Amino acid sequence: MTFRANWSYPTTIKFGPGRVTELAEHCRAVGIARPLLVTDKALASLPITAQALDVLDASGLGRAVFSEVDPNPHEGNMEAGIAAYKAGGHDGVICFGGGSALDLGKMIALMADQTVSVWDLEDIGDWWTRADAGKIAPIIAVPTTAGTGSEVGRAGVLTNSATHKKKIIFHPRLMPAVTICDPELTVGMPKFITAGTGMDAFAHCLEAFCSPHYHPMSQGIALEGLRLVNEYLPRAYATPDDLEARAHMMSAAAMGAVAFQKGLGAIHSLSHPVGAVYGTHHGTTNAVVMPMVLDFNRSAIEDRLARAADYLGIKGGFDGFRARVIQLRSELAIPQNLTRLGVQTERLDELTEMALEDPSCGGNPVEMTRENTRALFESCM
Numbered sequence: 443m444t445f446r447a448n449w450s451y452p453t454t455i456k457f458g459p460g461r462v463t464e465l466a467e468h469c470r471a472v473g474i475a476r477p478l479l480v481t482d483k484a485l486a487s488l489p490i491t492a493q494a495l496d497v498l499d500a501s502g503l504g505r506a507v508f509s510e511v512d513p514n515p516h517e518g519n520m521e522a523g524i525a526a527y528k529a530g531g532h533d534g535v536i537c538f539g540g541g542s543a544l545d546l547g548k549m550i551a552l553m554a555d556q557t558v559s560v561w562d563l564e565d566i567g568d569w570w571t572r573a574d575a576g577k578i579a580p581i582i583a584v585p586t587t588a589g590t591g592s593e594v595g596r597a598g599v600l601t602n603s604a605t606h607k608k609k610i611i612f613h614p615r616l617m618p619a620v621t622i623c624d625p626e627l628t629v630g631m632p633k634f635i636t637a638g639t640g641m642d643a644f645a646h647c648l649e650a651f652c653s654p655h656y657h658p659m660s661q662g663i664a665l666e667g668l669r670l671v672n673e674y675l676p677r678a679y680a681t682p683d684d685l686e687a688r689a690h691m692m693s694a695a696a697m698g699a700v701a702f703q704k705g706l707g708a709i710h711s712l713s714h715p716v717g718a719v720y721g722t723h724h725g726t727t728n729a730v731v732m733p734m735v736l737d738f739n740r741s742a743i744e745d746r747l748a749r750a751a752d753y754l755g756i757k758g759g760f761d762g763f764r765a766r767v768i769q770l771r772s773e774l775a776i777p778q779n780l781t782r783l784g785v786q787t788e789r790l791d792e793l794t795e796m797a798l799e800d801p802s803c804g805g806n807p808v809e810m811t812r813e814n815t816r817a818l819f820e821s822c823m
Contacts, residue, residue: 445625445689452594452700457623457693459685462494462584465536465622466501472580472619474534477503478527480547481538482511490586490627494538506530508550511539514717514724515546516603517560523550527579534580537618540639541590541724544583545598548616551579552598565597565612565801573613583618586627588678588691589639589725591646591699593621601718607796608714623696625688633679634726637774640675640691642725644668644770645709645732646698651750652743653705653805660704665753667697672754672766676773705805708735708797708818715796722783729776730783734821736764738814742807780822790819 446458456464469477477498485491486509495505508526511519527535527550537547553560555577562572583593592598597612631639647667650660670690677687712735713727736743740760748759756762770776777783785793794816797803803810810818 641729707806
């Protein structure tokens, strides 16, 4: 199979091995002459980043980099990035890396020339209309992990460092103008990142599939995304240079992000506050709480997951699907509970309140209350 294609859904996607070499031409196509490449600290010194910068430099677009990106980026990172953007006279952002770099790059492009606070653009009602759309810089996304799907999304997650709450910042123009999906860029991921980001994609597809909201298109995308992760994540983890597995995982990541416009649920509403308070890896945290959330939602999703299990070739209906999740966690060396991630029992009341404020609650198949959410956290310990 040839893993090279040009897609126009949900944005312009250039998919295939080696396509990062096209980076400069796509910058020019969207009117970027002085790009700022936003990545994280670990990626900044790696060969794949140097390769991307070489492509830009050879075409006269410079090699400007901002890499002060924390694993759970906050407004301080954003402000430092905006300062670098303005100091360099940049006119567009290349978001290069995993979810943290992609989200922060989007925030820099959004907020560099706005007069409102970023918190005024939280994904609530029509708050996005408060932004001056004409002052949002063009964005190109180049994911180097396969999980978050931020490369095909219209939002970014930013942690408020004062409240330790993650906020979803939304604007339609945060959708990258061009996304380059080059699976070769994911080959060098550490195994724990392959595992965590892959399970993030699985969680996106799973929660979208189980969401009670009506969106048949997302439902179908979520189901195929589940199949791809189930079949190819263990291969990508065991054999990092398996390019077929890497390509399918990169597709699944984008599919999960497209699907979850149907809704997310308790997996994310629990993992968001845990990540904000304890700095845990988001996808890994999703994987830790996944079986407990399946049990929590069983009464509402048992039949639906039985159909999904049939499609995935898993025997045993809901119980078989849950067993497969446990097996995946074991194969991928995912911690068994939140205690292993450093979560402390004495903070469960605080985490419960934060979980109930998270917008992901609205897509959970079972209504989340203070009592049952606290009990759910306890079951994850």
